[in-house]
Amino acid sequence: ETTPFSVSQYYFLQSIRKGTMSMDECIEKELKGCTQNKALYYYCGASSECTKLKEVAVQKAKHNIEKYYTFIGLNEELNDFWWGLERQLPKYFKGLVQHLSRTHFTNQSALLVGKKKPPLQEKSAAKLRDLLRYDIELYSFIRQRYHNTMLKLKLDDEAEKHTTDS
Secondary structure, three states: OHHHHHHHHHHHHHHHHOOOOOHHHHHHHOOHHHHOOHHHHHHHOOOHHHHOOHHHHHHHHHHHHHHHOOOOOOHHHHHHHHHHHHHHOHHHHOOHHHHHHHOOOOOHHHHOOOOOOOOOOHHHHHHHHHHOHHHHHHHHHHHHHHHHHHHHHHHHHHHHHHHHHO
16 A cells, blocks of 8 residues: 555655654655655656646546556565566566576565554544545556456466366
8 A cells, every 4th residue: 555655665765864754744744755646646747737636647647557557566466576577578577487586586575674664643644645545546546457467367377277288
């Protein structure tokens, strides 16, 4: 979900910048460093419609994802994503899973866990969910699309195995 990612990203950047402001303070002040819909801007683009009406920007971002992105993975399911990339785009990623397993690169999810972050106050968490509601909606769309793609790839994989076994 976007909210824990935002907290993690905020504290990571704070550690690099040697910042001392808590996420709760940042949210209370509604500073861009902790309350900006980053995924929305990334997938929508730089046109004026992407910066004005967020509802329109979400629809444009979804359209762009459907039109221009073959496959978008999820950090929390990174190992499955490698498998999906290999199946979805074999021309570019054939042998990826085998290569990553040989290089001990298979448990990337463990690398994504940083130091313990102070928990958000419930008031801050609620406000952050509200401020990031468009990113959260877009993340839900991406997550659903990812799972639908993975299901299709697994079904295709099973059908292929069944065909070669016959």
